[in-house]
Amino acid sequence: MQIGILGTGTVGRALAEGFVRTGHDVFVGTRDVHATTVRPMDGGPPGSMADWLADHPSIALVDLPSAAGSAEVVINATNGAGSLDALTAAGAEHLTGKVLIDVANPLDFSAGFPPTLAIKDTDSLGELIQRTFPQARVVKALSTLTAALMTRPDLLPEPTTLPIAGDDPAAKSVVTDLLEQFGWMDVLDLGDISNARGLEMWLPLWLRTLGALGTPLFNLRIVRAPTEA
């Protein structure tokens, strides 16, 4: 498929690499292609995006409207605080009818670490994006774990759980197929997009588990009791 990834940070790059590895055509979108290309990589290894692109010759860095416009599946891998702006810049017309995977979290770092949530409890970023772009088919997914594990669940020693939420069953089916290509074996459909509240409110526990373990290389596994025979 043609995958358009909005955002060039750790998450955007990890997803780009993952989708290339699983055989897709990847366009990564950024607001200013030249500026992004020459500046140091955000949260990444030493070097610029130009170095990263040289290492990933099949990945094209384009502007936001081009990344969304050429894609069958669009991924919001931008900072939660800037997601609506980025999606608006990508163009609502380029999101119409598209599966839009929302990976962002509405983190608010204004009071330091751990961050609080700018949206929560009675609303979520996933719902806000769905309301703002009603023609997009939003699926909240992959927001619940660190970038390095999103496309490599096999880095953990046992299968873990990936909750998803969205209003459109067909869109969730497309997303589940893409996730299974990464090796996800326990994609848990929580229901409509209001359930994005559950995914996003997991972050406070995720952040504190990060603090306790000293590594982001963990994920939750939902362990069920055996069903009665």
Add this chain to the structure above:
Amino acid sequence: MQIGILGTGTVGRALAEGFVRTGHDVFVGTRDVHATTVRPMDGGPPGSMADWLADHPSIALVDLPSAAGSAEVVINATNGAGSLDALTAAGAEHLTGKVLIDVANPLDFSAGFPPTLAIKDTDSLGELIQRTFPQARVVKALSTLTAALMTRPDLLPEPTTLPIAGDDPAAKSVVTDLLEQFGWMDVLDLGDISNARGLEMWLPLWLRTLGALGTPLFNLRIVRAPTEA
């Protein structure tokens, strides 16, 4: 140990049974012993608390001050909305120096199901209780899963994780010992009581997982990447 459990609902009764099973002396506290004894059991099997007490002859039902006053470890197993009132009725003087395990969640059902959180993100019920009763040694624990699993982690087919939070390391050590007696093998200390925010904000995802699975008989397991040799 002498364990004083405040609350006679599903959680209080499950914990009472668990602490008796692991060899402790249990007092269950309620506001009005007579009224609680004769009315139908809250969220329980058919019958009254009198029936339950008849089945559990070693457990004493007493008033809130007596349950807290006689105890070495006090457990807040009351409804989150009523916890401060119940603890106040138990008496701050009966909580001084005591380990106080806070199992409650600040659920707000005023808008229906799933409930929202009355306290969240920049505060938590655990912190509120610690601030209100500064002489108590509050440990948030067991609030992250259904009552039936709190003292029976072996009902799940593999070990799962129980996060705890509190300011007092010695109190957390006491609680961890009690939890290990129930069979908990992965008690994860998140740090000071502000980390109760993480435990309580897990509830929205817990509630939606309940909806998706159709059973509360599940828990999270934090799966870590192997540490490098």
